[in-house]
Amino acid sequence: MYPEQQTVLHSWCKQSEWSAPTIVGGAGAWLHTEDGRRILDMSSLAECSNLGHQHPHVIAAIRAQAQQLCFVTSAWGAKPRARLAEMLLEKSGFEGGRVFFTLAGADANENAVKFARQASGKPRGRIITRDRSYHGASYAAMALSGDTRTRHQVNPEAFGITHVPPPYAYRCPFGSTSAEECAERAVGAVTDAIDTHGDVSAVLMEPNAGTNGIVAPPDYWPLLRKRTREQGVYLIADEVMSGFGRCGEWFAWQRYGEAGRPDLMTLAKGLTGAHLPLGAVVLSAGVAQRLEHEMLYTGLTYCGHPLSCAAGIAALETYENENLIARSRALGAQLLEALRGLQARHAIIGDVRGGDGLFAVIELVSDRNTREPLSSWPDAHPALKQLVKSALDRNVSLAFRGNLILLAPPLVIQEEELQDAVSLLDALIGAMKLR
Ligand SMILES: Cc1ncc(COP(=O)(O)O)c(C=O)c1O
Numbered sequence: 001m002y003p004e005q006q007t008v009l010h011s012w013c014k015q016s017e018w019s020a021p022t023i024v025g026g027a028g029a030w031l032h033t034e035d036g037r038r039i040l041d042m043s044s045l046a047e048c049s050n051l052g053h054q055h056p057h058v059i060a061a062i063r064a065q066a067q068q069l070c071f072v073t074s075a076w077g078a079k080p081r082a083r084l085a086e087m088l089l090e091k092s093g094f095e096g097g098r099v100f101f102t103l104a105g106a107d108a109n110e111n112a113v114k115f116a117r118q119a120s121g122k123p124r125g126r127i128i129t130r131d132r133s134y135h136g137a138s139y140a141a142m143a144l145s146g147d148t149r150t151r152h153q154v155n156p157e158a159f160g161i162t163h164v165p166p167p168y169a170y171r172c173p174f175g176s177t178s179a180e181e182c183a184e185r186a187v188g189a190v191t192d193a194i195d196t197h198g199d200v201s202a203v204l205m206e207p208n209a210g211t212n213g214i215v216a217p218p219d220y221w222p223l224l225r226k227r228t229r230e231q232g233v234y235l236i237a238d239e240v241m242s243g244f245g246r247c248g249e250w251f252a253w254q255r256y257g258e259a260g261r262p263d264l265m266t267l268a269k270g271l272t273g274a275h276l277p278l279g280a281v282v283l284s285a286g287v288a289q290r291l292e293h294e295m296l297y298t299g300l301t302y303c304g305h306p307l308s309c310a311a312g313i314a315a316l317e318t319y320e321n322e323n324l325i326a327r328s329r330a331l332g333a334q335l336l337e338a339l340r341g342l343q344a345r346h347a348i349i350g351d352v353r354g355g356d357g358l359f360a361v362i363e364l365v366s367d368r369n370t371r372e373p374l375s376s377w378p379d380a381h382p383a384l385k386q387l388v389k390s391a392l393d394r395n396v397s398l399a400f401r402g403n404l405i406l407l408a409p410p411l412v413i414q415e416e417e418l419q420d421a422v423s424l425l426d427a428l429i430g431a432m433k434l435r
Pocket of ligand 1: 104107109136210240241
């Protein structure tokens with residue numbers, strides 16, 4: 001029995017099924033358990049520990065800030081808050097913009113929606129998001145999300161939110177046969193929704209990686225940007241997961257240069273490499289100017305917490321000093337190639353996608369020709385659950401959702417560690433018993 005098994009209410013699980021070793025430390029891509037095991041973390045926990053565990057530069061920065069000043073509210077200035085905002089505006093090229101700090105990703109998305117509505121002059125303006133998306137688990141974030149797990153808990157219409165089908169090229173909801181066409185049709189659905197509703201303030205979408213396992217085709221984001229601009233609607237990039245090197249760029253939209261630049265973007269996770277909780281909304285100069293003389297009725301007590309901001313500064317310095325963005329791009333390409341090798345050997349792998357950085361998805365099928373899913377979404381086949389358990393028995397932690405294995409290791413993972421994990425996957429997929 002683990003100590004917290006009977007006392008803590010754990011998230012995203014049945015309490016009766018929660019059973020996990022206690023983690024007491026970590027280093028690089030490894031987690032250390034209380035009973036002396038070392039576990040290779042192939043998901044960066046919740047795709048957030050981009051810098052690996054216990055990065056010494058971030059720890060030192062937190063310690064130094066703690067000794068000086070732990071907390072003041074945003075009614076007062078705080079040096080680390082000012083510096084981190086400056087760094088984020090510089091990395092994103094949002095000159096003249098502003099940064100609003102939050103506690104995490106969900107409240108970053110909620111505030112981005114507030115700002116877009118206020119700046120567009122439509123306090124209750126409609127927001128377009130897509131099915132098979134995840135934007136957080138607070139009520140408004142659940143309404144924004146296209147997530148079958150939480151849909152029954154919330155009515156998106158009550159939050160002024162409309163969902164459109166996703167650019168899921170492998171199973172295109174529009175029946176198209178090429179990734180290009182799927183991208184175009186998916187953007188068309190957004191355009192149509194904007195035309196139909198007429199009161200739209202913003203479109204909020206994940207530009208690349210997401211826990212729902214959809215990686216939009218390359219044409220999708222720049223086309224979405226072009227159309228939303230033509231229609232005079234703000235584009236909000238949810239970079240909570242795709243930011244900070246996960247997709248091979250500081251922010252995934254930067255792959256397209258200016259053609260991909262959103263009006264607002266939301267950040268969390270990699271912002272501190274998950275060493276402390278912190279999220280942010282980055283606003284373009286245009287949006288910021290519209291809010292300049294407006295009263296903002298928003299903010300939580302701990303927004304812009306100096307300790308978290310100090311961790312954020314150190315995290316950004318680490319991405320830079322250790323060249324982790326380029327490293328993720330190079331290792332992501334290697335990972336994708338290795339997974340294509342697995343796909344060639346195992347008929348159960350229907351699709352592999354991602355690889356713009358250290359984020360890749362393996363989609364399992366029961367028939368590669370018909371693309372019959374291994375189990376119906378969002379259920380996971382018992383054989384996949386067994387695979388994940390077998391990997392953990394061999395000290396490798398894997399993330400999975402439905403028929404998907406999500407690979408998102410820390411960007412500091414060593415090449416040999418990555419190769420070992422792929423070899424283990426190769427063996428375990430080969431041994432899968434579907435019954
Ligand atoms: C794309 C995306 N947006 C928002 C969130 C919510 O972030 P948080 O859990 O920090 O509230 C997540 C978390 O997984 C995410 O992946």
